[in-house]
Amino acid sequence: MDVGLLYSRIRRDEKLLLGELRDRDHTVQKVDVRRQQFDIERPPAALADVDIVLDRCLATSRSVYLTRLCEAYGLPVINSAETAMVCADKLRTSVALTAAGVPTPRTSVAFSVDSALEAIESFGYPCVLKPVMGSWGRLMAKIDSRDAAEAILEHKAVLGHYEHKVFYLQEYIDKPDRDLRVVVTDGEPVAAMARSGDHWITNAAVGAETTPYTVSETIAELASAASAAVGGGLLGVDLMETPAGPVVHEVNHTVEFKALDETVDTDVPAAVVDWIETRALEAPA
Numbered sequence: 001m002d003v004g005l006l007y008s009r010i011r012r013d014e015k016l017l018l019g020e021l022r023d024r025d026h027t028v029q030k031v032d033v034r035r036q037q038f039d040i041e042r043p044p045a046a047l048a049d050v051d052i053v054l055d056r057c058l059a060t061s062r063s064v065y066l067t068r069l070c071e072a073y074g075l076p077v078i079n080s081a082e083t084a085m086v087c088a089d090k091l092r093t094s095v096a097l098t099a100a101g102v103p104t105p106r107t108s109v110a111f112s113v114d115s116a117l118e119a120i121e122s123f124g125y126p127c128v129l130k131p132v133m134g135s136w137g138r139l140m141a142k143i144d145s146r147d148a149a150e151a152i153l154e155h156k157a158v159l160g161h162y163e164h165k166v167f168y169l170q171e172y173i174d175k176p177d178r179d180l181r182v183v184v185t186d187g188e189p190v191a192a193m194a195r196s197g198d199h200w201i202t203n204a205a206v207g208a209e210t211t212p213y214t215v216s217e218t219i220a221e222l223a224s225a226a227s228a229a230v231g232g233g234l235l236g237v238d239l240m241e242t243p244a245g246p247v248v249h250e251v252n253h254t255v256e257f258k259a260l261d262e263t264v265d266t267d268v269p270a271a272v273v274d275w276i277e278t279r280a281l282e283a284p285a
Helices: 012-023 060-073 081-088 090-099 113-123 146-157 217-230 258-263 268-282
Strands: 002-007 027-032 052-056 107-110 127-130 141-143 167-171 178-185 188-196 209-212 234-240 247-252
Touching: 002 012, 012 027, 012 052, 012 258, 012 268, 052 060, 052 268, 060 081, 081 090, 081 217, 081 247, 090 107, 090 217, 090 247, 107 113, 113 127, 113 146, 113 167, 127 146, 141 146, 178 217, 178 268, 188 217, 188 258, 188 268, 209 258, 217 234, 217 247, 234 268, 258 268
Parallel strands: 002 027, 002 052
Antiparallel strands: 107 167, 127 141, 127 167, 178 188, 178 234, 188 209, 234 247
């Protein structure tokens, strides 16, 4: 098959995919989106004859718009524009998970400092403030007191960008010193790992230790339900364990899997390419 790869930087994850695709004699058309113009009506020449497009853009805005353009061109794209739109926005993700009955942390949204303070007080301390868009644990804050809340909210309010004036607040989950990452393809678990660390943010991108995790039936069902809720595709489903059971707190649509591949026995890029081949065969001609 002929695969289009949209990227802004070739990371270890993309190298793993490229290697697996080329080992199987698939052709890859790499498109650096920073150097390419996209006409509204027709795709760039590099994408004109591809069988399927992989969106591997780092920037959320590029990912959301380029997947929409690919669908307008009639090109099958992983992941879909709808999935990208939902997963790129934490509020949309929370709404989708809740509507599907997937357990997720209690969440409130406020649009002014005063109403955000009221929401924080209703949660009690500590609670968590997150940007509605963002990844790798950036710009997240664990708020431990009224003084801290006032300072952080005031800081966000004067940053200028409208997204900083959307205060997305969640209850603080007193989890073990780990969370779980499950990579799924249309809801089917490929592999999973636990991410552990002393910091309250247990993310591999910020140095968390990773260990293999055997997916239980409960976790598999939750990961599958979360995938369906956001539109399916190649996804990273993040879960936290609580005394009441696991909850899904994030779904990643341009999921990084290099840490997972280094942690588990499963050949993650091979499994992903198996699935991509199936999706390309199922795509309308």
